[in-house]
Amino acid sequence: MSPVVVLVGPPGAGKTTVGRLLAERLGVDFHDTDVAIERAAGRSVSDIFVQDGEAHFRELERVEVVRSLAEERGVVALGGGAVMQETVATALREGDHRVAFLDVTIADAAGRVGFDASRPLLVVNPRAAWTRLMNARRPVYESLATVHVQTGGRTPEEVAEELLGALGLEP
Structure with a gap:
């Protein structure tokens, strides 16, 4: 068994909000890997980045993802950069997972999450950093995706309904 669906995409795409809604509609658990890392470490992702560095965070992330x-059976949301680790990308490809790429424009992402200190890779020149990250990550998101959904200008309910239909999932 594997997760019902794995959500990937950039910060602000709605992975957590849509993931919770999908899980509720499907009657399964929701698991956010960033939240799991924070609980295990007893610190925020931002604090881990600042205190221990990105490499340490990525190792924690790799292990958790x-x-x-392998173990979660509900809806799983990955941190935005998780797919850039070859081990994670390989696990998604070889595990025959349903992967939903939740896509969003920079304008919609900024309006949803803001670009502040809680987003460690976006602290300096957030718009340029977000664009740079997306240019690197988009091809990976697209190559792993079973389904690709635009979330900008849409409600979480609309996105969840599209995902349910596109993935052939029945609540």
Whole structure:
């Protein structure tokens, strides 16, 4: 068994909000890998980045994502950069997972999450950093995706309904 669906995409795409809604509609658990890392570490992702560095965070992330893909049975949301780790990308490809790429424009993302210190990779020149990250990540998101859904200008309910239909999932 594996997760019902794995959500990937940039910060502000709605992975957590849509993920919770999908899980509720499907009657399954919702698991956010960033939240799991924060609970295990007793610190925020931002604090881990600042205190221990990105490499340490990525190792924690790799371990948590691989565990989640093997053990979680509900809806799983990955942190935006998780797919850039080859181990994670391989686990998604080889595990035959349903992967939903939730896509969003920079304008919609900024309006949803803001670009502040809680987003460590976006602290300096957030719009340029977000664009740079998306230019690097988009091809990976697209290559892993079973379905690609635009979330900008849409309600979480609309996105969830599209995902349910596109993935052939029945609540």
